[in-house]
Amino acid sequence: MKPNPASDHVYFNDGFKCSSISINTNLNEMNGDANGAGSGNGSQGSNEFILTDDGKKIIPPMKPMSCAKSWLQERSRKTFKKKILHKRLPILRWLPKYNGADAVGDLVAGITVGLTVIPQALAYSGIAGLPAAYGLYGSFLGCFVYIFLGSCKDVPVGPSAIVALLTFQVAQGSWQKSVLLCLLCGMVEMLMGLFGLGFLIDFVSGPVSSGFTSAVSLIILTSQVKNILGISAKGTTFVEIWTQIIHNIKDIRAPDTILGITCIVVLLIMRLLPSCKVGPKEPNLRTKTQNIINKLIWIIGTSRNAILVIVCCVMGVLLHSYNDGTPFKVIGYIPQGLPSFALPPIHLNVNQTITGKEESFLDMVRGMGSGLIVIPLISLMENIAICKAFANGKPVDASQELIAIGAANIANSFVQGFPGTGALSRGAVNNASGVRTPLSNIYSGALVILSLIFFTPYFYYIPNATLAAIIIAAVVFMVEVKVVKPMWRAKKSDLVPGLVTFVACLVLPLEMGILIGVGLNVIFILYSAARPKLSVDVLTSPGGTEYLMITPDRCIIFPSVDYVRNLVNKQSLRNNIPVVIDASHIYGADFTAATVIESLLRDFASRHQLIFFYNLKPSICNLFESLSPTEFVVYYQEQQLDELLKERDYRQSKTDGTAAATAIALTV
C-alpha cells in the first residue's frame, strides 16, 4: 500500500498572513491523475472528489454571467439533439428495429394483459367508489399514449388498486371529481417529469414503502369485505369501515358470502397453476404435448380473473333467466359503447355534490389538497417498481416515466377515466407473457374498446362478490409481512418508520400516513447530519509527543458544527495536550461551519492550547480561511506535526522534554 498521496507539503496560515507554501501544484497533479490508470489507492488522503454523474469531470466554476449565457446556449443546443429526442420520445428508439419476434411477443402479452385488465378495471372502479364503467374508460386511451412516451416495456398503464384507493379518499366517489383529479394528477406528473422531480420518490425508503403498501392492502381488503358479505358500509379509513361492517353485520347475505368465499378459494388455487408443470423437470426433455399442456395450464392460471368473471357472469345470466332476478348483488347497468370525448368537469352544480352546495373549480381543487402531490408520487413509485423489477440493472428514467404516465392520465381524463398508473400485478403478467416493447399496450387497449362496444350488456350480471374476491385474492399478497424478519435482522431501527407508516396509514387518511412516514425518515437523516460521530484517541507523534486526535466521521455543517465544537472543547479541556482534528472524512462544510471553527480556534488561542487540522480538503481549507481565523494550521503528513510543535516551542509538561527536542528531518 502506498503512503498518503498528498504528501511533501505543509500548509498553514497564521492569522491574517496568508501562507506562501502552496499545495496546489501537488493537488492539480493528483486531480489530473484521478481518472488515469495506475495511481494506486488514491482515494484516501486529501484528494477532492470528482463529481461523475456520467463519468465526466466537473468543469471549474465560471463567472455567473458567462455561466448563465453558456448554460442557455448549451441548453438550446441540447434540446434539438437526437439523444434528447430519443430520450423524450422513446418510441424512436425501438420502432425502427421492430421485428417479427417483437410483434408476436407483444401480441401475446397484450392479449393476456387485456384479459387481466378488464376484470381489474371493473373491480378497481369499486375501490374508487365509482360505477364499473369508469374503470374501463380509463384503460384504453392512456395505453395508446404510453406507446409513444413510455420508456419501459413492461408497464401496462391503467387502473391500479393503490391509486384507486387514493382516488376514493380524495374524490370520495364523485365521478366528476375523480375525472378532474385524473387531469390534474396527469398535469402534475408531467410538470414533475419536465422539471426532473422524479428523484422525490428516492425519499420514500424501503420500510416506509412496505408499511404503506401493507396498510393500503389491508384497507382495500377491508373495503371489499362488505361486497363479499353483501352488506353496505361507508367510510374511508380502516377503523371507520370495520366499525360500519360490524354495525351492519346483521344484514349479511348468504348467497354473496358463499359465492365470494368460493371465488377467493378458487383464485388462490388457480394462482398456483402457472408454476405447475407436467413432464420432466428439464424443459428440453418434455414432449410437444407436455409443452402444450404446460402452456395451457400457464394461460389458465394467468387469466384466472377473466375466466372467473366469465364463469360467474354466465352463472348470473342463467340464474337470472331461471329466477327472474339473481340471488347475488350484481354490478348492474354499464352503458354500451365508448365514452364521449369531453373536457373533464370543472364545476359542480347543486345536484352533483354530496353537501348540496355548488362547487367552483377552486373549491374542487382545494378539496383535493395534498392528494395532488401524493397521488402522482405514489403512481410513480408503483410504475418505477415495475421498471426496476425487470430492468436487469439498466438505469430507469424516472422523469420520462412521469411524463409518460402524466400524458396517459391527461388523455384518460378526456374519456372520463380516473387516475391510473402502471399496475404492479399486470406488469408481472406482461413480463411473464414475454412482452418486448411498449407496443403490447395497443392490444390490451383494443381489447378494452371491444369489450366496451360489444360485451357491456353481459357485464350487468357480474356479481359484486366475484370482483371483490378478485381484489382480495390479489392484495392479500401485498401485505409485506415477510419483510419484517430481514429488517429486524439487518437494522432494527428501520422498523420504526415502517411500522409508524403502517399504523398512520391505517388510522389517518393515506396521504397523511405516508407523509408522516417520509417525515420521520427525513428526521433520521437530519439527526445523522446533526450528530456526527467523533472518535477520540490519545496518540504519540513520531517525535514522541502525546497529542489528542479527534476524528469526525462525516461533513461538518450547520446542524452539527456547534455540537462538534462543544465536544472538541470538552475533550481538549480534559486532556491539556495539543489537539489534531483528523479531517480525512470531512467531505463538506458551510459558512456556519467556518464561523464556528473560527470561534473554536479562538477558544483554543484563549487558553493557549495548540490545535492543528490534518488532511483537510483544500476546498474546505479555503472556506475556513475566508474568515481569516487566528492560528489556522493544516498539515498533510504525519511527520510534519513535530515540526509544527517545535516551531511553536511546545514542550510536553509530563515528559522530560526530550521528546519534543528530537529533531526530525522533514521534506517540506
Place this chain on the structure above:
Amino acid sequence: MKPNPASDHVYFNDGFKCSSISINTNLNEMNGDANGAGSGNGSQGSNEFILTDDGKKIIPPMKPMSCAKSWLQERSRKTFKKKILHKRLPILRWLPKYNGADAVGDLVAGITVGLTVIPQALAYSGIAGLPAAYGLYGSFLGCFVYIFLGSCKDVPVGPSAIVALLTFQVAQGSWQKSVLLCLLCGMVEMLMGLFGLGFLIDFVSGPVSSGFTSAVSLIILTSQVKNILGISAKGTTFVEIWTQIIHNIKDIRAPDTILGITCIVVLLIMRLLPSCKVGPKEPNLRTKTQNIINKLIWIIGTSRNAILVIVCCVMGVLLHSYNDGTPFKVIGYIPQGLPSFALPPIHLNVNQTITGKEESFLDMVRGMGSGLIVIPLISLMENIAICKAFANGKPVDASQELIAIGAANIANSFVQGFPGTGALSRGAVNNASGVRTPLSNIYSGALVILSLIFFTPYFYYIPNATLAAIIIAAVVFMVEVKVVKPMWRAKKSDLVPGLVTFVACLVLPLEMGILIGVGLNVIFILYSAARPKLSVDVLTSPGGTEYLMITPDRCIIFPSVDYVRNLVNKQSLRNNIPVVIDASHIYGADFTAATVIESLLRDFASRHQLIFFYNLKPSICNLFESLSPTEFVVYYQEQQLDELLKERDYRQSKTDGTAAATAIALTV
C-alpha cells in the same frame, strides 16, 4: 505512516454459505486499542467509530428487556445524583462559593442593566403593541426565577425587541393574548428543555439567523418610524406598515419628528463614549483622576438610554406645566404600583376582542398557531447567543436555559408580562459591567419594582419619539450587512438561504419567514444526503489487472442508494472490467441500502461482471449480509484483490493474461 490497520484478513460470503473466515478477532483488538495511546494513525481503514458524547465508549447493545430495566434503574439513580441536581439548579454550583468580589460585580452590573431595562421595557411594549406598563410587568419576577435556574451569568431576562415583535404578530396587540402567550411559551420552553429539544436551534444556520435578525431589525425600525413622525400606521409586515406610513404622511407632526431625530443622533454619539478614554493608552499609566473620568464616561455611555429618557421626561414635565399640554405625543398613564398576581386570561368576552366575537381558550390557542413553537425557539436562539458570546469555549447547556427562560416566562405571565428572553443588547451591557453570577438579576429586578412603585407618575411625560429613538438606535446595528461579504467569499450558495429568509421575513409573517429559511436549509442537507459524490478511477492491481475503483464519499442510505446503484451500473457497463467499491468513507447504511446493494449484486451476477467491496466497515458488512446476497465479497487489503480474481478465474481480455497469473503470497 503505518499501513491500513485492519489488515491480514479477507472476508467473503458466497450466496447463502456464510464465510467462516472471520475478521472479528482483529477488529476487537482494534477497538480495544482505539482509546489507548500509540496506535499510530488508526483513524483510516475499517475501524468502527466510537461514539464519544462524553468520551465514554458505547456499551454493546443489550437485550430490550434488560436494557429497559437497567435504563430505568440508571435513570432513577441519576435523577437524585448531585451532578444532575447541580445541572438542573445551577444556583447550587455558584452560591456556596459566592464572595465579596462577586457581590460588587453583580451589584454594579445589576444596576447598570436595570437602568437599561426600564427604558427598553417601556419601548418594547410599543413594539408588542401594548401599553408601556406591560413591559415593566415582565421585567422583574422572571429575573428572580432565573437566579435559581439560569446557567449563564450574562443573561438578563426580560423583554427583547425580537420576541416583542413576534408577540405582536401573534397576539396582535391584545394584552390578554400576549399574557396567555407568555404562559404558553413558558410551558413549551420548559417542556422542550425537559425533553432535551434545545438541539432544534442547531437547525437554524448562520445565514438563516442573519437573514432573520436583519429582517426583524428592519421591521422594528419601520414600526418605530411612525412614532418618530408622530403619525399612526397599522399593520404587521414591512410592506403593510410602509404603505400606511406613506398614506398618512400628511399628518406628520414637526415636534415629534425633531425630537425623535435629535434623540437618535444623540444616542448614536453617546454610543461611542464607552470606547473613548482620556489619558495615556496604557491603563497602568493613567492617573487616578483620569481613571475616574474614564469610568464616568463609560457609565454615561452605557446608561445613555436611561439618561435620555430622564432628560426627555423632565423636559416633558416642564413643557407640560408651561404649556398646559406637551407638544409631543407621550406614552401616557401608567398605573402606579405592582401588577396584581393573577392567572393569565384564558377566555375573551365580546368587548375584549377586535372582531367582537367571544373567544374561548381553544380559539385563542388556535390563533397563536406556529407562534407557540417559533417564539420559544427564537427566544432560545437569542438567549444562547448571549451564553456563547461570553462562554470562552465552555459548553452551553441549551436544555437548562430553556427550562430557566420557560420558568421565567411562566412566572411573568402571572404578573401580566409578555414573552421575554435574555436580550442580546442587555447581555452585552451585563458582561461589560463585570457581572459574576446570575444574582445580578436581583438588582435589575428590584430597580424595576422600585420604578413601578415610585416613578410611574413621571413616566407619563416620556415622549413616544424618545422611546422610538432608543429602539431605532439599537436595532440599526442588528441589520447584518457586514456578514454578506465573508459569506460571498466563503461559500456563495450559503447566501441563498440567508437572502430567502430575509425576503420571506419581510413580506410574510415572521414565523413563516424563518420556517421557510430553515426548510430551504434542510432541503440542502437532504440533497447532500441524496446525491453523494462518487469518484471513478481505472486502477491496476498489484498483480497487474485493470479494475474500476468507485469511491462514494459518504454514507449510503435510502435517498441516495438508487442513485448510487444507477451510477455504478452505468460506469460498469461502460468499462467491462472488475469493479471495486471503496467503502472507506461509507460510515452508515440502512435496510433500503441493503436491499438495493442486493439488487446491484444480482445485476452484476446476471452479466457475469465481478464486484468487490474494499474496506467496508464490519457493521455495514453485517447489515448487507443479512439479506444473504449472492457473491458478496469484502476485502481489506489491496493485495487480496489479485487472490480474489484468481479464485474466480478472471483473465483480462485486453492483457495477455500474465497479470492475472501472477501469484501473490497472502497472509490470510
